[in-house]
Amino acid sequence: MAGPVLVVGAGLLGTSVALACRRAGVEVLLDDVSPEHLRTASGLGAGRPLSEGDLPRLVVVATPPQHLATSIRAALDTWPDAVVTDVGSVKEAPLTALRAGGDDDLERYVGGHPMAGSERSGPLAATAALFDGRPWAVTPHETSTPQATDVVEALALLCGAVPTRLAPADHDRAVARTSHLPHLAAVLVAGRLADAPPAHLALSGQGVRDVTRVAASDPALWLEILGANAPAVLDVLGEVRAELDALIGAVARPGSPDLTTILARGNAGTAAIPGKHGGPVRPTRSVFVSVPDHPGELARLFGDAGEVGVNIEDVHIDHDPGRPVGLTELVVEESRAEHLLAALESRGWTTHR
Ligand SMILES: NC(=O)c1ccc[n+]([C@@H]2O[C@H](COP(=O)([O-])OP(=O)(O)OC[C@H]3O[C@@H](n4cnc5c(N)ncnc54)[C@H](O)[C@@H]3O)[C@@H](O)[C@H]2O)c1
Numbered sequence: 085m086a087g088p089v090l091v092v093g094a095g096l097l098g099t100s101v102a103l104a105c106r107r108a109g110v111e112v113l114l115d116d117v118s119p120e121h122l123r124t125a126s127g128l129g130a131g132r133p134l135s136e137g138d139l140p141r142l143v144v145v146a147t148p149p150q151h152l153a154t155s156i157r158a159a160l161d162t163w164p165d166a167v168v169t170d171v172g173s174v175k176e177a178p179l180t181a182l183r184a185g186g187d188d189d190l191e192r193y194v195g196g197h198p199m200a201g202s203e204r205s206g207p208l209a210a211t212a213a214l215f216d217g218r219p220w221a222v223t224p225h226e227t228s229t230p231q232a233t234d235v236v237e238a239l240a241l242l243c244g245a246v247p248t249r250l251a252p253a254d255h256d257r258a259v260a261r262t263s264h265l266p267h268l269a270a271v272l273v274a275g276r277l278a279d280a281p282p283a284h285l286a287l288s289g290q291g292v293r294d295v296t297r298v299a300a301s302d303p304a305l306w307l308e309i310l311g312a313n314a315p316a317v318l319d320v321l322g323e324v325r326a327e328l329d330a331l332i333g334a335v336a337r338p339g340s341p342d343l344t345t346i347l348a349r350g351n352a353g354t355a356a357i358p359g360k361h362g363g364p365v366r367p368t369r370s371v372f373v374s375v376p377d378h379p380g381e382l383a384r385l386f387g388d389a390g391e392v393g394v395n396i397e398d399v400h401i402d403h404d405p406g407r408p409v410g411l412t413e414l415v416v417e418e419s420r421a422e423h424l425l426a427a428l429e430s431r432g433w434t435t436h437r
Pocket residue numbers: 092093094095096097098115116117118121146147148149151152155171172173174197198199200201202203204205206207305309
């Protein structure tokens with residue numbers, strides 16, 4: 085993919101795209117309304133600030149949802165030879181706003197949405213590895229050219245992601261289910277903790293952390309995302325409301341077969357989520373290890389796993405304060421778990437079977 089690439093909005097997403105492009109040796113230019121974000125992103129090695137006379141071949145718009153259409157329009161007007169894409173979480177609303185302003189040059193615009201992010205924002209939270217193995221929706225509209233679509237897919241691949249092509253409206257229905265509803269479910273669960281007694285909160289284990297992480301996200305960003313995708317979000321919320329009523333009824337009748345059915349549907353839903361890299365789910369198993377709270381211990385644990393040839397698919401660390409050891413969960417391929425346990429035990433690690 086040929087540069088220079090201009091990233092407009094050097095926050096979490098923009099700076100991560102910029103760092104991934106730089107990792108692949110592509111020249112990156114940066115623009116942001118915040119001089120501080122621009123300085124920080126440049127300082128992180130994400131590229132250099134845009135200057136007069138620069139001619140980007142691809143513009144990646146990574147501004148907040150409400151600014152997307154304006155930023156995309158400005159990019160199309162300023163660089164008449166560039167392909168323009170964005171990383172916004174909702175695709176139909178900015179496209180409708182763009183069309184309202186005239187669609188004669190929209191063939192150079194193709195929407196995009198990497199399904200990767202964080203509950204943090206700003207350039208300091210960015211990483212080049214953010215998109216590795218993640219889906220990246222590419223959403224051409226009726227007049228997008230195949231060439232522009234290819235460029236946007238090439239960007240996704242260059243960032244290490246797996247491009248998935250779909251129409252903007254389909255995309256919005258899909259993310260209502262896979263991103264916006266999960267976010268709201270996390271918010272509701274986390275909300276039950278806000279005024280909880282300290283004695284209850286002291287019993288917070290990994291389960292509640294797994295379910296609530298994204299609820300720490302910037303509310304301003306999510307107000308914009310939900311506002312832009314309200315009809316599709318309302319559809320899935322309606323389904324959940326009906327199911328919540330059924331759940332309340334089932335819990336009130338101990339031993340009810342309805343509760344078994346609801347729990348089994350949860351199992352079926354988690355099994356339906358595709359594995360990393362978009363492939364089939366490979367069975368994994370968690371290996372739990374006590375890690376002393378000293379500098380370098382985690383690195384030694386990862387090093388030992390690497391030396392015995394076990395790939396760590398995921399890792400969770402229980403950060404409960406006031407304990408001299410942390411409990412670390414290494415998620416590995418099921419067939420490698422016993423080998424890893426035995427190897428770690430022989431190297432003096434305390435594991436939990
Ligand atoms: N946060 C996530 O997990 C995530 C994941 C995928 C996609 N997205 C989408 O990516 C976009 C950016 O989100 P983020 O999380 O990186 O937010 P962020 O707040 O970290 O970054 C946004 C950046 O845009 C800048 N900005 C605001 N208005 C601007 C303008 N008019 N011109 C130039 N720069 C401007 C801000 O100063 C900031 O640096 C959003 O549209 C969001 O929907 C977010």
